[in-house]
Amino acid sequence: MDFSFSEEQVLLHENARKFMRSVKVQAWIEEAYQTKEFPHAFMREAAAQGYLGMSTNPKYGGSGLNFLDALLVFGEIARESCALALCVLVQNTLFNFAVETFGREDQKQKYLPRAIKGEFFGCVANTEPGVGSDAKNIKLKAERRGDKWILNGTKCFITSASVAGAAVVSARTARRQSGKPGTTAFLIDIGSDVPGYYLDRVEEKIGQHGAPLCQVTLMDYEATEKNILGKLHGGWPVFNRTFQHSRCAIGIQGVGLAQHAFNEMAVYTKGRVVFGESIFKQSMPEIAEMHCEIQAARVLAYTAADFETRSHPQSAEAASLAKLAGAEAALKSTLLFFQKCGAMSYILHSLSSRLLFDALAIPIYEGASEIQRLIIARRILQKSGG
Ligand SMILES: Cc1cc2nc3c(=O)[nH]c(=O)nc-3n(C[C@H](O)[C@H](O)[C@H](O)COP(=O)(O)OP(=O)(O)OC[C@H]3O[C@@H](n4cnc5c(N)ncnc54)[C@H](O)[C@@H]3O)c2cc1C
Incomplete structure (x- = not known):
């Protein structure tokens, strides 16, 4: 393995450092700490720098960099603000990655270009009250009714849910058997105007201020086959x-x-x-x-x-x-x-x-x-x- 960086990588790294140390970014870091609000202005600027779709295919507006290049940037963001880095990482390495890797073309076209431009945020929801480390044991239920999937259950400690327009949610679609977790990933729209979706609360935290940590509930949320990300029971x-x-x-x-x-x-x-x-x-x-x-x-x-x-x-x-x-x-x-x-x-x-x-x-x-x-x-x- 050779970690002697190319000129392009050195430049990418230096630019990220300069950006994060700029007066305006330092002010946004302090603002996120003081107000505990999601750093919208920072995320817009991060998008303009290409930091919200670092490894995503340019076809969807991403920078198409290899993952090591992306890490050079993420490391510099985290060095100045761990919380702002978390907001950037949830978008890049959780939401965008899941959609790009497992999504159908129509799902990628619908979400990725806007996510990369910072016009829209995504989140990934697996943890539930009572289910964390034992991640296959989730209880949120998806039941098939006619051509619909009806989702019921609660997810907690979900980063960025309060500002997100879509979520990748794990749901139980079959009984857990040995070697078969029986879960399915659903890619669904969320927000205050989406029927069946409720933002229960944004938690008060002791650190990483600005990266909102949320509990959300789905109550008779109507999804369809088209909302499945990847395969049925392949969550x-x-x-x-x-x-x-x-x-x-x-x-x-x-x-x-x-x-x-x-x-x-x-x-x-x-x-x-x-x-x-x-x-x-x-x-x-x-x-x-x-x-x-x-x-x-x-x-x-x-x-x-x-x-x-x-x-x-x-x-x-x-x-x-x-x-x-x-x-x-x-x-x-x-x-x-x-x-x-x-x-x-x-x-x-x-x-x-x-x-x-x-x-x-x-x-x-x-x-x-x-x-x-x-x-x-x-x-x-x-x-x-x-
Ligand atoms: C800031 C923050 C952001 C988060 N963002 C998200 C998100 O975006 N999406 C999401 O789905 N979740 C998110 N989470 C939840 C996170 O993934 C869970 O907290 C994590 O999986 C641990 O689950 P738990 O908190 O229920 O702890 P538990 O599973 O109850 O475990 C508690 C502790 O027990 C110990 N432990 C557990 N299992 C074992 C074992 N097998 N052997 C020995 N010790 C063990 C560990 O010390 C562990 O910390 C976030 C959490 C935080 C704090």
Whole structure:
């Protein structure tokens, strides 16, 4: 694997960094934190930069970049704002990816061009009250009545649902049997004017402000065969494949946040003197280890993206490694920053507390760290003939 970047990749990376550090984007980051509102202005501008359809086919208005190129941009967005990165990732690596990979041509034409222009947002809904990690066990029901599918049930902790015009929703269409989850993915319109769709609430969160987390209910929602994404009873492959793709990006989101906290920690500890010496100098081994973990997580994310692009047989394992390493690096690095700032961290709205609260979600979403460890360990067993 060669990660010496081409001139185009270096330019893409530098442009993303410049964009994210521009005065207007920094103002939008602060606004999202203060108001907790979805960053519409930022998303419009991100769309203009081509950041909402990074790997989507140019036929639908996407940039058609390989996934590693996309990760270079996602990492820079996350380095400035984990929350804004989540909004961008839900659009790119969850919604657009699921629709482009599993959709019929009419579904792609209907949603992708507008999603990429930032005129419209999508979300992906699997989690339910009582069903998270055991993702195949969902209860939201789709029943066939004549030529209709009637959907009933609740999805919770869904990012961007409050601003979305469409959702990829998992629904139970058959009983779960061994090896057959019995679920189907439906691609449906949502919004306040859509009959049978209800936005129950937008949660109050402790971090990642600006990326709305929502509970929604479908009550006698009328869908048809045309709303099925992929195959009838083929919902699990849609969600499993989409989450695998997205995990590489969440890995780099973690790396971006970890790097942000690390850089801030380095600046602060170099300037703060205790017992006649800077905290940096007194914490050198700890700081070197943290740097090492962030760099390792970055390489794992790039490797996972490269494997994804090449449909490598080990891409599922690589995605889990990237997600686990990125999440853990984010957690450790933000905690290190928090600890090294001492009591100043404990003041409300301190940067170190903001970054730590952002980090706490990453080992939970897109499959908790424990689930990634299970996936990785199972692969090791398989490979060793266990
Ligand atoms: C900010 C945020 C955004 C989200 N966005 C979305 C979204 O857009 N769409 C969506 O569908 N969902 C979304 N989620 C939900 C997320 O995917 C779930 O929270 C996640 O799958 C974990 O499910 P759970 O919270 O129900 O935890 P549970 O499944 O109840 O697990 C709780 C904890 O138990 C432990 N655990 C679970 N299983 C095991 C095991 N087998 N072995 C050992 N330990 C275990 C883990 O520590 C885990 O964190 C989001 C969540 C957050 C916090």
